[in-house]
Amino acid sequence: MDGEREVFSMQPPQNPYSQPDFGQPQQPFAPGSQQPRGIVSLDAIGEAWKLMSANMGVWVPAGLIYFAVFAVSAALQRALQGVGPRGIPVNTPGSSLVSLISLFVTAFLVAGLMKMALSTVSTGKAELSQLGSGGNVFLSVVGANIMTIIIVVIGFVLCIVPGMIAAAGLLLTIPLIVSGQGAFAAMGASWGALSKHLGSAIVLGIVLGLIILVSLIPLGLGLIISMPLLQLTLAVLHRDLFGAGATRQNTGYAPPPIANPNF
Numbered sequence: 001m002d003g004e005r006e007v008f009s010m011q012p013p014q015n016p017y018s019q020p021d022f023g024q025p026q027q028p029f030a031p032g033s034q035q036p037r038g039i040v041s042l043d044a045i046g047e048a049w050k051l052m053s054a055n056m057g058v059w060v061p062a063g064l065i066y067f068a069v070f071a072v073s074a075a076l077q078r079a080l081q082g083v084g085p086r087g088i089p090v091n092t093p094g095s096s097l098v099s100l101i102s103l104f105v106t107a108f109l110v111a112g113l114m115k116m117a118l119s120t121v122s123t124g125k126a127e128l129s130q131l132g133s134g135g136n137v138f139l140s141v142v143g144a145n146i147m148t149i150i151i152v153v154i155g156f157v158l159c160i161v162p163g164m165i166a167a168a169g170l171l172l173t174i175p176l177i178v179s180g181q182g183a184f185a186a187m188g189a190s191w192g193a194l195s196k197h198l199g200s201a202i203v204l205g206i207v208l209g210l211i212i213l214v215s216l217i218p219l220g221l222g223l224i225i226s227m228p229l230l231q232l233t234l235a236v237l238h239r240d241l242f243g244a245g246a247t248r249q250n251t252g253y254a255p256p257p258i259a260n261p262n263f
Helices: 002-009 043-053 056-080 093-123 128-132 138-158 160-169 173-178 183-215 223-242
Strands: none
Touching (some): 043 056, 043 223, 056 093, 093 138, 138 183, 173 223
């Protein structure tokens, strides 16, 4: 009895108004988060193809819309071009205006395709309505495209290798813009990430370029598949180097205090 009284006396007094112990609090829930793997690999193309195959009902119509814009633009430019010496086509004010309009329209579609691609990589699915959601970033895409073309052309003029390095280092510019960065910041972030993997990035860029080139051969019809595949591959690469998925956490709430039934 004395031992029992001694043990009982060692128990800390309880506050009758204290919150009952419901166990350990739950950890915050972060749905679908994906950590960066820090690699650049041709496996990104294979993963992009699997993601596209699982969502053909969305990606084929998106590719058809992009191809239709490309085909109409190309046809209008050819129709409005003049004929120079030796029958060589030359640009006219009309064909130049069509080229300028095409630059903005295709940038708008590419921004939408990239939003679809990032969504597919992050959640496993996308919606066709996202194709028209690039209005808030397409001007940055236009600016980045122009600066990238200038940098790559200068690189190829000086020597082919610098052009290839520049093109490879800027592969992630569009995904980063669509993710919320400005044109200059996206170009810098892309170079900062890919410059650590230049060899692999150059190989990946060459393979992607060949895929697009081959897809243009049958009147550009291959763009229906190659453009979505390109955007998905870049989205996979973006995830591998920067991560993807939900960043907001549901912290939950603490249950309200209840009255002590013994009071």
